[in-house]
Amino acid sequence: xxxxxxxxxxxLTMLQASLRDGTATRRAVFEMFPRRLPDGRRYGxxxxxxxxxxxxxEFRFDDAALGHLAEHHIVDGSTLxxxxxxxxxxxxxxxxxxxxxxxxxPLLIVEGTFxxxxxxxxxxxxxxxxxxxxxxxxxRMITAAGGRPCxxxxxxxxxxxxxxxxxxxAYIAGFDATSNLEAGRVHGIPTAGTSAHxxxxxxxxxxxAFASQVASLGRGTTLLVDTYDIETAVRAxxxxxxxxxxxxxxxxxxxxxxxxxxxxxxxxxxxxxxRVIVTSDLDEHAIAALAAAPADGYGVGTSLVTGSGHPTCGxxxxxxxxxxxxxLIGVAKKSKDKLSVGGRxxxxxxxxxAGVATQEVIGIGxxxxxxxxxxxxxxxxxxxxxxxxxxxxxARQRRRTSxxxxxxxxxxxxxxEPAIETTYLREGR
Amino acid sequence: xxxxxxxxxxxLTMLQASLRDGTATRRAVFEMFPRRLPDGRRYGxxxxxxxxxxxxxEFRFDDAALGHLAEHHIVDGSTLxxxxxxxxxxxxxxxxxxxxxxxxxPLLIVEGTFxxxxxxxxxxxxxxxxxxxxxxxxxRMITAAGGRPCxxxxxxxxxxxxxxxxxxxAYIAGFDATSNLEAGRVHGIPTAGTSAHxxxxxxxxxxxAFASQVASLGRGTTLLVDTYDIETAVRAxxxxxxxxxxxxxxxxxxxxxxxxxxxxxxxxxxxxxxRVIVTSDLDEHAIAALAAAPADGYGVGTSLVTGSGHPTCGxxxxxxxxxxxxxLIGVAKKSKDKLSVGGRxxxxxxxxxAGVATQEVIGIGxxxxxxxxxxxxxxxxxxxxxxxxxxxxxARQRRRTSxxxxxxxxxxxxxxEPAIETTYLREGR
Numbered sequence: 001x002x003x004x005x006x007x008x009x010x011x012l013t014m015l016q017a018s019l020r021d022g023t024a025t026r027r028a029v030f031e032m033f034p035r036r037l038p039d040g041r042r043y044g045x046x047x048x049x050x051x052x053x054x055x056x057x058e059f060r061f062d063d064a065a066l067g068h069l070a071e072h073h074i075v076d077g078s079t080l081x082x083x084x085x086x087x088x089x090x091x092x093x094x095x096x097x098x099x100x101x102x103x104x105x106p107l108l109i110v111e112g113t114f115x116x117x118x119x120x121x122x123x124x125x126x127x128x129x130x131x132x133x134x135x136x137x138x139x140r141m142i143t144a145a146g147g148r149p150c151x152x153x154x155x156x157x158x159x160x161x162x163x164x165x166x167x168x169x170a171y172i173a174g175f176d177a178t179s180n181l182e183a184g185r186v187h188g189i190p191t192a193g194t195s196a197h198x199x200x201x202x203x204x205x206x207x208x209a210f211a212s213q214v215a216s217l218g219r220g221t222t223l224l225v226d227t228y229d230i231e232t233a234v235r236a237x238x239x240x241x242x243x244x245x246x247x248x249x250x251x252x253x254x255x256x257x258x259x260x261x262x263x264x265x266x267x268x269x270x271x272x273x274x275r276v277i278v279t280s281d282l283d284e285h286a287i288a289a290l291a292a293a294p295a296d297g298y299g300v301g302t303s304l305v306t307g308s309g310h311p312t313c314g315x316x317x318x319x320x321x322x323x324x325x326x327x328l329i330g331v332a333k334k335s336k337d338k339l340s341v342g343g344r345x346x347x348x349x350x351x352x353x354a355g356v357a358t359q360e361v362i363g364i365g366x367x368x369x370x371x372x373x374x375x376x377x378x379x380x381x382x383x384x385x386x387x388x389x390x391x392x393x394x395a396r397q398r399r400r401t402s403x404x405x406x407x408x409x410x411x412x413x414x415x416x417e418p419a420i421e422t423t424y425l426r427e428g429r
Numbered sequence: 430x431x432x433x434x435x436x437x438x439x440x441l442t443m444l445q446a447s448l449r450d451g452t453a454t455r456r457a458v459f460e461m462f463p464r465r466l467p468d469g470r471r472y473g474x475x476x477x478x479x480x481x482x483x484x485x486x487e488f489r490f491d492d493a494a495l496g497h498l499a500e501h502h503i504v505d506g507s508t509l510x511x512x513x514x515x516x517x518x519x520x521x522x523x524x525x526x527x528x529x530x531x532x533x534x535p536l537l538i539v540e541g542t543f544x545x546x547x548x549x550x551x552x553x554x555x556x557x558x559x560x561x562x563x564x565x566x567x568x569r570m571i572t573a574a575g576g577r578p579c580x581x582x583x584x585x586x587x588x589x590x591x592x593x594x595x596x597x598x599a600y601i602a603g604f605d606a607t608s609n610l611e612a613g614r615v616h617g618i619p620t621a622g623t624s625a626h627x628x629x630x631x632x633x634x635x636x637x638a639f640a641s642q643v644a645s646l647g648r649g650t651t652l653l654v655d656t657y658d659i660e661t662a663v664r665a666x667x668x669x670x671x672x673x674x675x676x677x678x679x680x681x682x683x684x685x686x687x688x689x690x691x692x693x694x695x696x697x698x699x700x701x702x703x704r705v706i707v708t709s710d711l712d713e714h715a716i717a718a719l720a721a722a723p724a725d726g727y728g729v730g731t732s733l734v735t736g737s738g739h740p741t742c743g744x745x746x747x748x749x750x751x752x753x754x755x756x757l758i759g760v761a762k763k764s765k766d767k768l769s770v771g772g773r774x775x776x777x778x779x780x781x782x783a784g785v786a787t788q789e790v791i792g793i794g795x796x797x798x799x800x801x802x803x804x805x806x807x808x809x810x811x812x813x814x815x816x817x818x819x820x821x822x823x824a825r826q827r828r829r830t831s832x833x834x835x836x837x838x839x840x841x842x843x844x845x846e847p848a849i850e851t852t853y854l855r856e857g858r
Contacts, residue, residue, distance in 0.1 A: 001430065003589070005610040005611040005613075005614055006584070006589045006590070006592065006593070006609075006610075006611050007584075007609075007610050007611075008582065008584055008585070008608040008609065008610070008622050009608050009609075009610055009613075009620045009621060009622030010608065010622030010623055010624055010625055011622075011625075012610070013622060013623050013624060013645075013646055014623075014624050014625065014627070014628045016645050016646070017624070017628065017641045017642050017644070017645035017646060018628070018631065018641070020641065020644065020645045021637075021641040021644070021645075023631050023632060023641070026631060028627075028631065030627070055589070064614070065614070068610070068613065068614040069610075072613065072620070074610070074613075074620065076645075114627075114631050118627060121585070121625075121627075122584050122585050122608075123589060125585035125586070126584055126585055126586075126587065126588060126589035126592055127588075127589055129585060129586050129587070130587055130588040130589075130591070131588075153437065155435070155436075155437055155551050155555055156437070156550070156551050156554035156555055156558065156746075157554070157555075157558050157741040157743070158555065158558070158559055158588075158591070158740075158741060159555060159556075159559040159560075159587075159588055159590065159591035159594055160432070160435045160484070160552060160555035160556055160559075161435070161588065161590040161591065162559070162587070162588035162590065162591045163435065163555055164435070165588055179437040179438050179439065179551075180434075180435075180436075180437065180438075181434040181435075181436050181437070181438055181441070181497070181498075181503070182434040182435050182436075184434075184438075184497065184501065184503075185434055185493070185494070185497040191438045191501070191503065192438060193437050193438030193439030193440075193442060194439055194442050194443075195439055195442060195443050195446070196439055196440075196443065196550075197747070197748070197762045198443070198457075198459070198543075198547060198550075198747065198748035199443045199446065199447070201748045201751065201760040201761070201762065202447065202452050202455060202457065202543050202748060202751055202760075203452060204753070208450075212446045212447070212449065212450040212452070213446050215446070215449065215450070216442075216445050216446035216449045216450075216505075217442055217445070217446065226762075227762050227763065228762075228763045229763070252762075302741060302743070305741075306740045306741055307740075311587075311735040311736075311740045312586040312587060312731060312734075312735055314586070314731070317585075318626070318627065319626070319627035319630045319631060322630065322631055324633070331630040331631075332630070333626045333630070333655075333656050333657075333681075334656065334657045334658070
């Protein structure tokens with residue numbers, strides 16, 4: 001399936017006009033960055049880069065795409081010819097997945113001719129804006145969970161394909177598993193799930209449903225105990241499965257109180273190793289409120305796949321430099337409320353004496369090696385060839401170390417300023 | 430591309446257990462409904478039904494899907510055999526696209542065996558929750574725009590495939606066009622777009638950029654005038670394109686004030702027919718605030734594709750009735766905070782003397798013809814065969830008449846209660 005038409009029409013009309021006047025071949029540097037973090041957030045987490053590199057490889061104008069553009073007179077014949085041969089031949093650098101970001105972080109730098117780089121705008125923004133929004137919310141939930149396992153189960157509350165990408169982004173941010181089978185197949189993420197209320201309601205009584213589930217899925221399964229009366233259900237669950245019962249799940253009610261009550265009941269029945277899983281409308285704040293409750297795992301749905309109040313990141317993709325008489329000159333829009341900083345960027349994170357991040361340093365112009373920190377941009381594509389391909393495990397590890405390196409207030413859930421400030425350096429100074 | 434694994438794992442483990450104990454063949458009625466509207470919203474608009482019917486037709490477990498399930502031991506061999514032959518053979522009714530909905534509206538009713546109906550849960554919820562969230566937000570924007578044309582341009586702020594579905598949902602709700610080319614190709618929605626700031630920045634000066642765009646796209650094009658100084662840009666735009674210039678676009682700043690200023694300048698230059706399009710971070714409230722400004726059209730991005738604060742609808746899919754000794758009995762979860770109403774539903778909208786909707790009537794049990802209103806559920810699938818397929822134009826028309834039929838306070842943008850109350854009738858009483 002080609003990704004070529006997952007694109008705003010104006011990318012192609014700009015291409016047509018620039019092909020006609022000769023500027024399409026001018027050297028261009030586009031930069032993707034957030035103007036700010038969502039209100040109150042202290043950091044964000046990059047996700048989607050791997051998916052973007054896959055999507056760029058599939059960005060080819062096939063007959064169906066070209067036929068549509070021709071039939072609707074969206075671009076002219078010479079533009080169609082150019083698109084038919086399209087292949088990105090430039091260079092791309094980016095923050096790798098799992099890395100923390102801050103206002104102004106140059107998350108992606110695309111350098112090539114104007115024509116080849118401008119047409120990637122919409123696709124690149126769609127993927128990184130979505131996936132990073134999910135990973136940024138997920139990272140807060142993982143911090144709130146304090147080491148207890150989290151399962152992503154929000155597929156039903158987002159677009160069916162966004163659900164697969166959400167599972168991937170949540171996994172990068174530290175979630176342990178997903179309910180989404182396609183995410184298991186495509187991305188190799190562990191999948192989980194046992195039963196819903198419908199299964200209990202289908203049976204003549206709850207005990208029949210539990211017995212059936214244990215017979216089919218084994219004593220290690222998770223029984224859902226809140227269809228009718230929780231205390232009765234827990235008793236029946238242990239009665240049917242024995243004390244080797246894997247887990248019970250509570251999906252409604254006052255979760256801290258119910259978790260404590262169910263834990264006590266399980267212990268009194270001898271099921272001391274049976275875990276208590278809670279799953280009702282959790283977000284990072286509800287998870288934090290469960291810290292003192294005897295919950296052994298969290299299932300998170302709606303608030304995860306909707307970015308917990310911030311369903312998109314607001315990244316923009318701006319031309320920041322272009323060729324002019326053999327040189328590269330910085331360019332920027334002048335409008336007051338949508339300022340960009342012109343010029344090609346590099347970036348490092350300044351690290352203080354105790355190994356704690358202190359600043360996001362964005363250099364403009366010629367690259368200078370970081371003197372007291374670590375480089376943030378890695379080469380992703382060189383002369384059109386993908387040179388970066390990493391496992392989700394490696395992105396997951398990066399998120400962990402990147403968040404641990406931030407000052408402690410970064411991990412607070414309350415509203416606050418970005419955890420470190422962003423500073424701009426011109427020409428290595 | 431099969432849709433079969435766009436599914437939560439627990440659907441298939443429930444299937445396995447029910448196949449093993451024989452309950453998979455029990456007659457089952459599942460219902461999709463909203464427990465409530467998003468906080469402050471007065472109505473919602475259904476979208477996604479057409480996409481769901483397409484997705485159900487593609488819901489087949491192919492070798493790749495079965496191979497994944499087998500390799501990861503997600504279900505057993507006899508369940509795999511059952512899935513390999515899967516084809517939905519039951520009946521589906523639903524609110525057609527464009528229809529208004531209220532708390533409790535039975536938006537989709539799926540009747541079949543438990544096994545064949547339960548596996549559609551995740552897919553059905555993903556599609557309708559997403560698309561209806563977009564259509565519900567879009568409908569408010571269309572009301573706020575008061576007849577001025579609206580263009581959907583939010584692709585960059587949502588998942589790349591959700592963007593295509595968003596364009597479709599927005600079109601159903603009354604948007605006139607989309608920036609998304611794939612939505613044009615797949616759904617036949619008109620597409621629009623001319624240029625971004627990058628095009629101006631690419632050129633040596635703004636006038637060169639305008640001249641190039643007009644030479645390529647004609648005098649009827651839309652020139653973006655806020656890259657540097659708006660007054661200078663408008664003068665250059667008319668100078669280059671003449672008074673036949675189609676439109677200018679303003680993408681930043683104080684839009685009501687700028688629209689008035691630009692309108693005045695255009696008129697003074699004789700470009701009295703050149704339209705003023707505004708596009709910066711609009712939502713329904715910002716659009717309403719522009720009602721008195723001389724704006725001729727709105728481009729809406731982020732807030733549209735994120736549901737303007739409510740990116741999902743919170744629809745649930747619940748077993749409400751099942752076979753028992755040849756009868757159909759109503760079933761419902763008892764948990765206090767997640768109550769369902771058991772029993773097979775029908776629905777009509779009660780219409781008062783003046784042709785104004787007064788109540789959402791939900792009947793439980795045997796269907797009774799509406800006495801003073803119109804029926805809301807239409808047959809979508811009969812014995813596995815799709816029996817409903819309508820154009821987007823027809824859904825668009827339905828949204829218009831359905832919203833017009835609501836009492837006037839339904840169209841207020843302020844927070845409020847659902848525009849009409851929902852009432853339940855038992856057995857036709």
